[in-house]
Amino acid sequence: xxxxxxxxxxxxxxxxxxxxxxxxxxxxxxxxxxxxxxxxxxxxxxxxxxxxxxxxxxxxxxxxxxxxxxxxxxxxxxxxxxxxxxxxxxxxxxxxxxxxxxxxxxxxxxxxxxxxxxxxxxxxxxxxxxxxxxxxxxxxxxxxxxxxxxxxxxxxxxxxxxxxxxxxxxxxxxxxxxxxxxxxxxxxxxxxxxxxxxxxxxxxxxxxxxxxxxxxxxxxxxxxxxxxxxxxxxxxxxxxxxxxxxxxxxxxxxxxxxxxxxxxxxxxxxxxxxxxxxxxxxxxxxxxxxxxxxxxxxxxxxxxxxxxxxxxxxxxxxxxxxxxx
Amino acid sequence: xxxxxxxxxxxxxxxxxxxxxxxxxxxxxxxxxxxxxxxxxxxxxxxxxxxxxxxxxxxxxxxxxxxxxxxxxxxxxxxxxxxxxxxxxxxxxxxxxxxxxxxxxxxxxxxxxxxxxxxxxxxxxxxxxxxxxxxxxxxxxxxxxxxxxxxxxxxxxxxxxxxxxxxxxxxxxxxxxxxxxxxxxxxxxxxxxxxxxxxxxxxxxxxxxxxxxxxxxxxxxxxxxxxxxxxxxxxxxxxxxxxxxxxxxxxxxxxxxxxxxxxxxxxxxxxxxxxxxxxxxxxxxxxxxxxxxxxxxxxxxxxxxxxxxxxxxxxxxxxxxxxxxx
Ligand SMILES: Nc1ncnc2c1ncn2[C@@H]1O[C@H](COP(=O)(O)OP(=O)(O)OP(=O)(O)O)[C@@H](O)[C@H]1O
Ligand SMILES: [Mg+2]
Numbered sequence: 001x002x003x004x005x006x007x008x009x010x011x012x013x014x015x016x017x018x019x020x021x022x023x024x025x026x027x028x029x030x031x032x033x034x035x036x037x038x039x040x041x042x043x044x045x046x047x048x049x050x051x052x053x054x055x056x057x058x059x060x061x062x063x064x065x066x067x068x069x070x071x072x073x074x075x076x077x078x079x080x081x082x083x084x085x086x087x088x089x090x091x092x093x094x095x096x097x098x099x100x101x102x103x104x105x106x107x108x109x110x111x112x113x114x115x116x117x118x119x120x121x122x123x124x125x126x127x128x129x130x131x132x133x134x135x136x137x138x139x140x141x142x143x144x145x146x147x148x149x150x151x152x153x154x155x156x157x158x159x160x161x162x163x164x165x166x167x168x169x170x171x172x173x174x175x176x177x178x179x180x181x182x183x184x185x186x187x188x189x190x191x192x193x194x195x196x197x198x199x200x201x202x203x204x205x206x207x208x209x210x211x212x213x214x215x216x217x218x219x220x221x222x223x224x225x226x227x228x229x230x231x232x233x234x235x236x237x238x239x240x241x242x243x244x245x246x247x248x249x250x251x252x253x254x255x256x257x258x259x260x261x262x263x264x265x266x267x268x269x270x271x272x273x274x275x276x277x278x279x280x281x282x283x284x285x286x287x288x289x290x291x292x293x294x295x296x297x298x299x300x301x302x303x304x305x306x307x308x309x310x311x312x313x314x315x316x317x318x319x320x321x322x323x324x325x
Numbered sequence: 326x327x328x329x330x331x332x333x334x335x336x337x338x339x340x341x342x343x344x345x346x347x348x349x350x351x352x353x354x355x356x357x358x359x360x361x362x363x364x365x366x367x368x369x370x371x372x373x374x375x376x377x378x379x380x381x382x383x384x385x386x387x388x389x390x391x392x393x394x395x396x397x398x399x400x401x402x403x404x405x406x407x408x409x410x411x412x413x414x415x416x417x418x419x420x421x422x423x424x425x426x427x428x429x430x431x432x433x434x435x436x437x438x439x440x441x442x443x444x445x446x447x448x449x450x451x452x453x454x455x456x457x458x459x460x461x462x463x464x465x466x467x468x469x470x471x472x473x474x475x476x477x478x479x480x481x482x483x484x485x486x487x488x489x490x491x492x493x494x495x496x497x498x499x500x501x502x503x504x505x506x507x508x509x510x511x512x513x514x515x516x517x518x519x520x521x522x523x524x525x526x527x528x529x530x531x532x533x534x535x536x537x538x539x540x541x542x543x544x545x546x547x548x549x550x551x552x553x554x555x556x557x558x559x560x561x562x563x564x565x566x567x568x569x570x571x572x573x574x575x576x577x578x579x580x581x582x583x584x585x586x587x588x589x590x591x592x593x594x595x596x597x598x599x600x601x602x603x604x605x606x607x608x609x610x611x612x613x614x615x616x617x618x619x620x621x622x623x624x625x626x627x628x629x630x631x632x633x634x635x636x637x638x639x640x641x642x643x644x645x646x647x648x649x650x651x
Pocket of ligand 1: 374
């Protein structure tokens with residue numbers, strides 16, 4: 001167990017380092033922030049001083065070296081726009097994004113698993129066919145469009161819920177969260193639902209496929225031969241087996257949820273990391289972009305590790321040593 | 326009371342409605358097993374032995390369906406019984422041991438969980454009592470240090486051990502009837518002997534009726550009181566174990582017994598029944614065995630009824646080899 005985790009951590013460091021290289025070089029190719037940042041009336045000397053201040057006059061490998069040295073000290077540079085540490089800017093926004101993503105994930109599980117299992121148990125029923133057809137919509141409709149429709153219908157026409165922002169927050173462990181207040185919850189509901197639709201469809205499909213496979217296994221028939229109740233068979237014998245692929249896939253998709261919250265956050269003006277990165281990209285605010293990408297990489301790496309550990313807990317046949325790193 | 330057999334199957338018909346046609350997996354099978362009695366159910370692969378077992382428990386899955394006949398359990402017809410009623414009986418009064426030991430235990434649940442739930446599904450006892458009973462039953466089927474092994478998962482057991490766990494689960498609630506589908510095929514000879522001994526003891530002591538499905542005539546010979554031979558979904562021959570094994574009457578049974586290696590056949594070429602098992606989708610009206618039978622003639626093309634050519638013997642053949650039985 002610990003050997004596995006140590007090996008995985010070392011591999012993770014390697015992954016993060018390679019990504020830092022790619023990100024740093026990539027961002028430098030995309031565009032020149034100087035045009036955006038410098039006052040158009042500034043003269044050549046002023047521009048050059050500006051470039052020198054930012055360290056943009058030095059060769060790329062040298063810039064990268066300084067970036068790396070500072071990064072190891074936890075300093076990913078200052079935002080060109082806000083003139084604040086980029087890392088701090090992003091970390092401030094993390095709770096909002098995580099809150100949104102976690103609530104979306106919970107929604108996907110709570111709605112998706114019962115629907116998927118039902119559709120798997122009665123594959124030919126009318127209700128099952130409706131569920132599956134709807135899940136195709138969830139897959140194929142673009143998130144931003146659905147988000148705008150939700151705002152139009154539920155916020156503008158029906159006036160049921162607010163259409164932007166986090167609403168009131170309350171503090172837990174010194175971090176502000178929306179789900180702790182009624183007003184915040186109302187703000188949270190629509191964007192979380194919007195973000196979860198795609199994953200919900202995914203969970204429905206996974207749960208259905210898993211159920212259809214598992215119900216035909218001999219051990220389910222044997223459970224029936226033991227005279228167990230329908231509930232015991234579904235909620236223990238079947239559920240425990242289908243949760244293995246569902247948890248694995250969803251765990252890996254959690255990173256995607258955070259990355260894709262960019263769209264939802266923009267549509268609902270949710271003040272999370274996604275909104276920040278869009279603004280940073282528009283302004284070619286390099287340090288913020290780099291810091292954001294690095295944090296996303298770290299999140300993905302951590303999620304992968306957590307999923308492997310979860311997987312080995314759920315499936316007794318798998319031990320961590322057996323998983324390839 | 327005592328004249329009602331534990332199980333009486335009458336004219337059971339279980340068909341599979343597949344795209345290619347209707348497969349008559351069980352086609353008019355009748356037999357009965359009384360208290361403490363052991364019946365061997367033999368026949369080659371695909372002859373409908375397992376489907377017969379599933380039909381008794383009401384566990385035939387679509388596209389299969391029991392289309393006719395009766396399954397009288399202590400006089401109560403289980404065909405058409407409510408699912409609720411069946412749930413009460415299964416695992417409690419009627420238990421089944423499945424054919425494939427590798428697939429019958431749930432891979433993500435511990436052995437103790439899978440045993441205790443079987444007790445608790447039918448009896449209001451404490452979890453501790455259920456656990457103790459599970460442990461004792463595991464010991465009974467020869468699992469060493471059961472207390473400790475109970476906490477393992479199925480994949481930590483060998484195939485033979487898993488089969489013994491499945492057997493233990495069937496024994497847990499001391500059922501009136503056990504349908505055992507080739508339960509000892511995966512076991513080595515000593516363990517097999519132990520299981521057979523335990524099964525026999527259980528039947529004698531508690532009056533459990535036992536249906537033992539197998540390919541292995543030697544096992545049946547030492548264990549069963551009577552035997553039913555199936556061929557292509559139909560009953561070929563039925564009688565007490567000694568009668569049938571010593572003096573088979575149906576040409577198929579004769580062939581089957583002839584193809585078992587024995588002490589005196591060493592060095593000789595084993596007898597082999599010529600031809601192949603017919604497809605269940607296109608069974609002839611007449612005898613299903615006629616293509617492979619040396620005695621067949623025009624009469625065999627007609628529908629065969631069950632007759633009693635010698636007392637106490639049921640045979641579905643118009644040319645019973647009675648001389649052989651004398
Ligand atoms: N799910 C199914 N769909 C279609 N046909 C089936 C199905 N299950 C069983 N059958 C038919 O029933 C027949 C009898 O099957 P069964 O499993 O009872 O044979 P068996 O005598 O137990 O053979 P074996 O000794 O190999 O276990 C098969 O030949 C097959 O044609
Ligand atoms: Mg079988």
